[in-house]
Amino acid sequence: xxxxxxxxxxxxxxxxxxxxxxxxxxxxxxxxxxxxxxxxxxxxxxxxxxxxxxxxxxxxxxxxxxxxxxxxxxxxxxxxxxxxxxxxxxxxxxxxxxxxxxxxxxxxxxxxxxxxxxxxxxxxxxxxxxxxxxxxxxxxxxxxxxxxxxxxxxxxxxxxxxxxxxxxxxxxxxxxxxxxxxxxxxxxxxxxxxxxxxxxxxxxxxxxxxxxxxxxxxxxxxxxxxxxxxxxxxxxxxxxxxxxxxxxxxxxxxxxxxxxxxxxxxxxxxxxxxxxxxxxxxxxxxxxxxxxxxxxxxxxxxxxxxxxxxxxxxxxxxxxxxxxxxxxxxxxxxxxxxxxxxxxxxxxxxxxxxxxxxxxxxxxxxxxxxxxxxxxxxxxxxxxxxxxxxxxxxxxxxxxxxxxxxxxxxxxxxxxxxxxxxxxxxxxxxxxxxxxxxxxxxxxxxxxxxxxxxxxxxxxxxxxxxxxxxxxxxxxxxxxxxxxxx
RNA sequence: CGGAACGUGGCGCAGCCUGGUAGCGCACUUGCAUGGGGUGCAAGGGGUCGGAGGUUCAAAUCCUCUCGUUCCGACCA
Numbered sequence: 001x002x003x004x005x006x007x008x009x010x011x012x013x014x015x016x017x018x019x020x021x022x023x024x025x026x027x028x029x030x031x032x033x034x035x036x037x038x039x040x041x042x043x044x045x046x047x048x049x050x051x052x053x054x055x056x057x058x059x060x061x062x063x064x065x066x067x068x069x070x071x072x073x074x075x076x077x078x079x080x081x082x083x084x085x086x087x088x089x090x091x092x093x094x095x096x097x098x099x100x101x102x103x104x105x106x107x108x109x110x111x112x113x114x115x116x117x118x119x120x121x122x123x124x125x126x127x128x129x130x131x132x133x134x135x136x137x138x139x140x141x142x143x144x145x146x147x148x149x150x151x152x153x154x155x156x157x158x159x160x161x162x163x164x165x166x167x168x169x170x171x172x173x174x175x176x177x178x179x180x181x182x183x184x185x186x187x188x189x190x191x192x193x194x195x196x197x198x199x200x201x202x203x204x205x206x207x208x209x210x211x212x213x214x215x216x217x218x219x220x221x222x223x224x225x226x227x228x229x230x231x232x233x234x235x236x237x238x239x240x241x242x243x244x245x246x247x248x249x250x251x252x253x254x255x256x257x258x259x260x261x262x263x264x265x266x267x268x269x270x271x272x273x274x275x276x277x278x279x280x281x282x283x284x285x286x287x288x289x290x291x292x293x294x295x296x297x298x299x300x301x302x303x304x305x306x307x308x309x310x311x312x313x314x315x316x317x318x319x320x321x322x323x324x325x326x327x328x329x330x331x332x333x334x335x336x337x338x339x340x341x342x343x344x345x346x347x348x349x350x351x352x353x354x355x356x357x358x359x360x361x362x363x364x365x366x367x368x369x370x371x372x373x374x375x376x377x378x379x380x381x382x383x384x385x386x387x388x389x390x391x392x393x394x395x396x397x398x399x400x401x402x403x404x405x406x407x408x409x410x411x412x413x414x415x416x417x418x419x420x421x422x423x424x425x426x427x428x429x430x431x432x433x434x435x436x437x438x439x440x441x442x443x444x445x446x447x448x449x450x451x452x453x454x455x456x457x458x459x460x461x462x463x464x465x466x467x468x469x470x471x472x473x474x475x476x477x478x479x480x481x482x483x484x485x486x
Numbered sequence: 487c488g489g490a491a492c493g494u495g496g497c498g499c500a501g502c503c504u505g506g507u508a509g510c511g512c513a514c515u516u517g518c519a520u521g522g523g524g525u526g527c528a529a530g531g532g533g534u535c536g537g538a539g540g541u542u543c544a545a546a547u548c549c550u551c552u553c554g555u556u557c558c559g560a561c562c563a
Contacts, residue, residue: 007524011498019557027497038554094562128563162487162561175563242563279563312522350524357523366522378522386523465559 008293009358018237023166025287028358029296032166039164039171043280046359047167049304050283051174055154057302058176058202058278065194067150067178072132074156075123080131084256090223091127094160098123125158130275133179134257141261141271144183148191149271152178167284168241168486175279181259181271185250188272189227192248195276196229199244203282208299208409209233209289210417211243212481214470217452226250232469232481234420235288238442240469240483243285246276284486289416296360297382299412300405307333307340307401308361310352312368325372329365332398338405357382362408363401383408383415420444424481430454433482437464444469444483452480 010028014021026032031047034040043051059069075098081091102117126132137149158172178195182188196213203209211231221228225247232240254260254270263269290297300306311326313319326342333340343352356364366378377397381388381404392400423443427433433445437460449471451457461467461482469481 009524017557023556034555036554090562157563159562163557163559165556169562173563245563277563281563310522314521348525349521353522354524368522370522380523389522 009295009354010293013293014236014291019165021293022284022288022291025291025295025358026166029287029360031283031287031296034166037172039161041166041170041172043174046304047283050286050298050302051280053302053304054202054206054278054282055176057206058198059154061198061202062152062176062178062195065150065198067152067180069153070151071153071155072126072129072136074126076126076129076132078122078124080135081124084131084134084224084253091159095127096125096158096160098125126155127157127159128277129153129155129157129177130179130253131257133177134253134259134273137179137181137271137273138258138260141181141259143261144263144269146261147271148180148182148187150178150180150191152176165284165486167287168281170280173280175277178274178276180274180276181254182273183261183263183269183271185272188248188250188274192227192229192246192274192276195274196231196244196246199246199276199278200231202278203231203233203243203285204413206299206301207282207286208301208412208416209243209282209285210413210420212420212470212472212474214472214474214481215477216245216470217468217480220468220470222247224249224252226252230470232483233285233289234416234423234443234483235285235486236291236419237288238423238444238484240444240485241281241285241288242469242485243282244276244278247274249273249275290412291360295358297412298360298362300362300408303339303360303362305339305341306362306405307338307365308356308359308363309340309342309365309367310349310356311342311344312349312366314369318369318372322367322369322372326367329367329377329394329397332394333401336398336402338401363404365397379404381408383411430456430460434460434464437466444481446472446475446479446481449478449480 010021010024012020029046030044032041032043035042078097099119099122100113100117101119102114103111104114105111133151140146141149154176156172156174161169161171164170180191182191200211200213203211211233213231216228216230222245227248229246231243233243235241251270251272253273259271259273260268261271286299287296290299309326309329311322313322323344330340330342343356345352353364360382362382364380364382371377375394376391377394378389378391379397380386424446425436425441425443426446427436428448430447430451433447436445452468466482466484469483469485471477471480
């Protein structure tokens with residue numbers, strides 16, 4: 001027995017092969033899978049439930065900021081793309097194009113686009129709805145009284161990606177895109193800051209992923225934007241993942257798409273616009289930040305069910321009684337607003353347990369004949385493992401569970417935050433940074449802002465596969481954080 | 487899109503070099519014993535080897551093309 005390592009539920013481990021571990025966690029946790037459509041994923045119920053929780057929480061946040069939801073078409077007239085020069089640059093090469101409106105069989109019986117049904121004006125499948133929403137806003141905004149106008153839509157978009165990775169980069173993905181318009185610069189600038197803070201709030205306080213808030217360097221700024229703000233998270237392999245961005249477009253976009261209005265002086269002005277988006281990719285971030293070698297570790301506030309209950313059935317005699325007791329526990333939890341689910345399949349107990357471990361259910365509750373008789377239950381925290389196993393009266397549990405879940409959230413967040421902080425190294429010069437990466441540094445490197453002007457920067461970035469992630473707010477724009485990125 | 491690798495039952499793999507119609511582990515089904523961090527024994531079901539062509543008496547094994555996946559790179563949420 002030379003194998004001293006305890007068996008892990010996921011093979012390989014994070015240390016052995018991080019990218020493969022990531023794939024295996026998604027599979028083991030039953031969150032998503034590849035589809036017959038190249039580059040597109042099937043989000044399974046357990047993964048989609050996470051997205052629904054993200055949606056629910058963020059949707060409430062933006063409504064508090066007076067954003068209204070609307071829905072725009074999946075198809076966008078191709079000519080819209082050419083209205084915005086920067087867009088052509090950014091998205092044209094990854095657009096799916098709709099050219100026909102009918103299929104028909106040829107002489108061999110093979111289906112194909114009917115030549116007679118060719119579209120005079122082709123459509124593209126939205127890679128973003130910026131142009132069509134902008135076009136709409138241009139019609140809706142006539143007067144300064146129509147501003148601000150804050151629109152958001154939850155939808156799917158498609159970008160024909162060359163290299164896809166489930167959740168992190170797929171050809172089709174789900175997101176929300178917000179597009180706001182304001183009278184002046186102040187309104188737009190403040191808005192894009194506010195939206196970024198909303199993202200930071202969501203990601204940190206619901207997904208337990210600590211982030212660095214900052215501004216993109218000019219080079220990394222979104223095409224056409226005056227300013228791009230970002231939240232950057234660190235994965236357990238030390239790489240960065242941009243979790244959400246918020247752009248201030250100045251009047252650039254309004255001018256190209258015609259969002260103009262009569263201002264308070266009776267003159268014509270162009271609106272100042274912002275756009276902001278967060279996608280299913282953040283689910284990938286959550287996996288890579290919290291997951292461990294036994295699978296997913298769900299942050300409780302977005303977990304499909306923060307409490308999972310396993311009935312322990314030793315024989316059929318007590319089965320119905322135990323199940324009834326479990327059902328009652330679930331009902332009590334739901335009554336206090338906690339999502340709970342019972343696994344009453346007839347799998348073996350250990351298999352049910354490992355199933356919940358791999359899914360990362362924050363609190364596992366075990367209930368057998370013993371608990372039923374005593375009116376107690378046994379609970380274990382996923383983040384702390386079997387050592388955290390404890391028993392208490394069911395009534396006490398109801399009092400404590402919210403606190404336990406909050407504590408799990410804090411523990412996950414703090415653990416990730418400590419990791420991130422320990423893996424940000426400061427370097428005074430570009431040469432110092434290069435030395436760090438050349439000697440195998442895995443995390444971020446923070447340098448003075450002056451490094452951006454170093455003529456050698458491009459070479460160092462290229463050779464070390466790093467990019468400028470952002471200029472963190474915490475240093476008032478006086479520093480830059482670099483790192484490898486997803 | 488460039489470089490590399492891979493594609494064999496649900497999952498992970500062996501077989502391919504030295505062609506002769508498929509094997510292992512896990513999962514699954516049944517039974518008995520079990521049952522609080524991956525239970526044991528026994529009996530079973532399931533694949534024609536990503537797809538299309540070619541070579542051959544014969545192909546999972548050789549050749550060509552194609553589709554897909556993964557990793558690295560460039561690009562990007």
